[in-house]
Amino acid sequence: MSKHVILITGTPCVGKTSVARLLTSKLKAFYVNLTDLATNEHLILGKDKERDSIIVDEKRIRRRIQELIMQCDRDVIIDGHYAVGVVPKQLVTYVFVLRCDPVELRNFMEKCGFYGHKLWENLASEILDVCLVDxxxxxxxxxxxxxxxxxxxxxxxxxxxxGILNDKEKCRVGVVDWLNKLENEGLLEEYLRI
Ligand SMILES: Nc1ncnc2c1ncn2[C@@H]1O[C@H](COP(=O)(O)OP(=O)(O)OP(=O)(O)O)[C@@H](O)[C@H]1O
Ligand SMILES: [Mg+2]
Structure with a gap:
């Protein structure tokens, strides 16, 4: 079997790192956390003070990831919400987009320390399928x-x-509709503030 290059993406706090690490140990794969890679190898252009995040040097991280994948003789798992933007698409086997009901995700985000504008902005991304569309x-x-x-x-x-990697379950998109669900629950205005 040829090696898989698996991207784990999704809205901040959706559980990417928890899942990616467990998958890494099950598959005995090579794990790349994009934020850690960018920080440890200084593949950054600067800091976005407003968002309290780093601005990744996409060109350099793309080159570095290509190098890591080529050198690796195992499956590679790449964890990060902008993974699809920086991993050369011809190398990608699967992209798993983790989704979470905004009501539950709000709790995860609060646990991660998000509040105020950043919390509502990230929840809006989940409600509007931003990572899936990307x-x-x-x-x-x-x-x-x-x-x-x-x-x-x-x-x-x-x-x-x-199950999907072993062809036992189907790989699908269109499995959630948070806009509709929140609307039916009368929660849309509370959750979609931005
Ligand atoms: N199954 C779960 N049940 C309860 N809490 C969970 C679960 N999975 C993750 N969490 C919690 O949600 C938070 C986010 O998890 P994690 O760090 O894996 O997400 P992430 O998508 O990698 O976040 P980031 O985008 O910040 O890197 C953590 O506090 C974690 O403990
Ligand atoms: Mg993470």
């Missing part, structure tokens, strides 16, 4: 699998992904 724009359907991780443990999510 993935579809770059990779096209077929290799993009949406995983609804709502009320699931990290173990359950990793198992679902392994």
């Amino acid at each position: 993935a579809l724009n770059v990779n096209g359907e077929g290799r993009i699998c949406e995983i609804d991780r709502t009320r699931k443990s990290t173990e359950e999510v990793a198992k679902e992904i392994l």
